[in-house]
Amino acid sequence: MKQAAANEENRQRLVDQRQTARPRVSVVAPVYNEQGNIRPLISALQEVFQRLADEADFEIVLVDDGSADSTWAEVVAVAADVLELKALRLSRNFGHQNALLAGLFNTEGDVVITMDGDLQHPPELIPELLANWRLGYDVVNTERVDIGENSLFKRKSSHFFYHVFSRLTEVRLTQGTSDFRLMDKKVLNSLLMFNDVRMFFRGAVAWVGFSTLTVPYRLQPRHSGTTKYPLKRMLGFAGSAIVSFSTVPLKIGIFIGFLTSLLAFAELSWVIAQYFRGITVPGWASTLGIVSLLFGVLFILLGTMGLYVSRIHEALQGRPRFLISESTSGRFLNDR
Ligand code: UDP
Ligand code: MG
Numbered sequence: 001m002k003q004a005a006a007n008e009e010n011r012q013r014l015v016d017q018r019q020t021a022r023p024r025v026s027v028v029a030p031v032y033n034e035q036g037n038i039r040p041l042i043s044a045l046q047e048v049f050q051r052l053a054d055e056a057d058f059e060i061v062l063v064d065d066g067s068a069d070s071t072w073a074e075v076v077a078v079a080a081d082v083l084e085l086k087a088l089r090l091s092r093n094f095g096h097q098n099a100l101l102a103g104l105f106n107t108e109g110d111v112v113i114t115m116d117g118d119l120q121h122p123p124e125l126i127p128e129l130l131a132n133w134r135l136g137y138d139v140v141n142t143e144r145v146d147i148g149e150n151s152l153f154k155r156k157s158s159h160f161f162y163h164v165f166s167r168l169t170e171v172r173l174t175q176g177t178s179d180f181r182l183m184d185k186k187v188l189n190s191l192l193m194f195n196d197v198r199m200f201f202r203g204a205v206a207w208v209g210f211s212t213l214t215v216p217y218r219l220q221p222r223h224s225g226t227t228k229y230p231l232k233r234m235l236g237f238a239g240s241a242i243v244s245f246s247t248v249p250l251k252i253g254i255f256i257g258f259l260t261s262l263l264a265f266a267e268l269s270w271v272i273a274q275y276f277r278g279i280t281v282p283g284w285a286s287t288l289g290i291v292s293l294l295f296g297v298l299f300i301l302l303g304t305m306g307l308y309v310s311r312i313h314e315a316l317q318g319r320p321r322f323l324i325s326e327s328t329s330g331r332f333l334n335d336r
Contacts, residue, residue, distance in 0.1 A: 011136055018134040024057045024332050025130065026109030030099030031075070031117035032065040036224030038074040042082055044123045049084070052127060057332040060085045062117065063103040066093035072326075079328045086330030091323040096228070097199040100179060102322040104188060108332070113182045114201070119223040121180040128215055129182040138184040138210035144176040144219040154234075161238045168246040171206040174214055181205065197314045199321070200241040207245070243307050250308055253301040260294060 027045060031038065042060065049058045062085065064072045075087045088102055100114055111133055115121040125142065132140045146155055162175050179201050183191075190208045191201070229237070242249070267290075271281045 015134070015136045018136065021110075021134075022056060023111045023130075023133070024059070024109040025126075026059050026061055026107035026112045027126070028061045028063070028100065028103035028107060028112060028114045029117040030063045030065050030096055030103060031067065031071055032093060032096070032099070032228050033067045033069045033071060034117045034225055035067070035069045035071045035074050037118050038062070038071065038078055040223050041117055041119055041123075042078050042085065044119065045126075046082070048123045048126050052130065056130060058084055059107070059109060059330050059332050061103045061107055061330070062087045063099045064089045065096070065099035066090050076328060079330070082330075084330055084332060085328075087328045088324050089326040091325040094322045096179075097201060098322045100201060101199050102324060105192060106327075107188070110185050111182060112185070112188050115180045116178070118225060120220050121178070122217060122220050125180075125215070125217050132213050132215065133182055133184065135213075136211060137213040138187050139205060139212040140182040141174065141177050141205070141212060141214040142180045143174055143214050143216050144178065145216050146176065146219045150219065157234065165203075165238075165242060165245070168242055168248045169203070171203050171245055173202055173206055177202055177214070180217070184210070186210070195315075196244060197311060197321070198240050198244060200244045203241060203245045239307070243311055247308070249304045252304070256297055256301070260297070264290075 029041065034041075045058075045060055052058075060082070062075055064075055064087065066089075072087075072089050075085075075089075079085045079087050086106065088106060090099060090102060094102070104112065104114070111130070113126060113129060115123070121142070129140045129142075150158075159175065162173055165171075165173055183205070187205070187208060187210050190210075191204055194204055196204070274281050
C-alpha cells in the first residue's frame, strides 16, 4: 500500500515536471524515392511546430534511404532554408527499419517522434502525442483507423500478420500500429542498445516495456509516389519480424515428430497384429504416401531451421546496419 502511494507520488512528480518542461523534440522520417513529398512534409511539420512554438523546440531528421530519384537534391535544397532540418543520405537502400535506425542514432531531442515521409501519418497528431508525453507516458503509439486508404488486401493481410505474430511471440502488438510514435529519450536509448541484425521497431518497442499509451488516427492517402512495400517485400518483412521475436517455428518439428511417431506406432501395431492373424497387409501405396508426406514436412522444417541459421550467420558477420554517405547539419529552433 505504502509502495503504491510512493509510486503514485513519483508519477505525479514526473507529470508535474513534464507539464512545465520545454522539451527538444526530434521528428525522424525515412524517405525512399519520395521526391514529391519532401516539401509538403516539411511545410506540414513547420506549421505544427509554429503552433507549438511556445512549448517545445523541434528538429527534423530526414533519412534518404538510397533514393534513385531526386529526393536527396530536394532535401538538400530545403535544408538550405530550413535550419531545423538535418538530413542523412545512406550509401544505398538499406530498408525502412534501418533507415529509421540511422535517423534515431542522429537525434538530439529529449523526445523523438518517428513517422513515414509520405504524409500518410498526419503531422497534425503531433500535439496530441506530445500532450500524452506530458501526462507521463514514455511511449505514445498510434493505431490507424483505416477507412479504405489501404487496399482491402493490405488491410486483411496486415490483420492476419498481427494475429500470427501475437500467437507466436510473447510481445503484444496492437492491430494497426506502425512506426508512427513518440518515445521518451530513455526508450530511445533502450532501443539503441539493440543489436538485432534486422530491427523490427514495433516488436522492439513492445518488448522494452515502459508506460505506453495508444492513440487512434485516421490514415491519410499517400501525398505522391507509390508504396515501397509490394506483396513480396511485405511477406519478407513479416517473416523476418517473426524470426526476430519467436523461436516457436523451430519447435514445431518436435510437435509434428511426436504426432507422426504416434501414428506410425499405431499403424505398425496394426500391421503386426494382422500378421499374427495370418494376414499380410498389402499397401506399398500407403507406405509411399506416408514417406512423401514426411519428406514434405522434413523439408519445410529444414527450411525453417535455415531461416534461423542464416540469421545467426548474419549476426556473426556483424556488418553495419546502415552506412551514411552524406549529411547536412541542423539545429533546434531556439539554438539559432
Ligand atoms: N521507406 C524507406 N526505405 C524503404 C522502403 C520505404 O525509407 O526501403 C520509407 C518510405 O519512403 C516511407 C516509409 O518508409 O516514408 C513507409 O513506406 P511506404 O509508404 O512505401 O509503406 P506503406 O505506407 O505503403 O506501407
Ligand atoms: Mg506509406
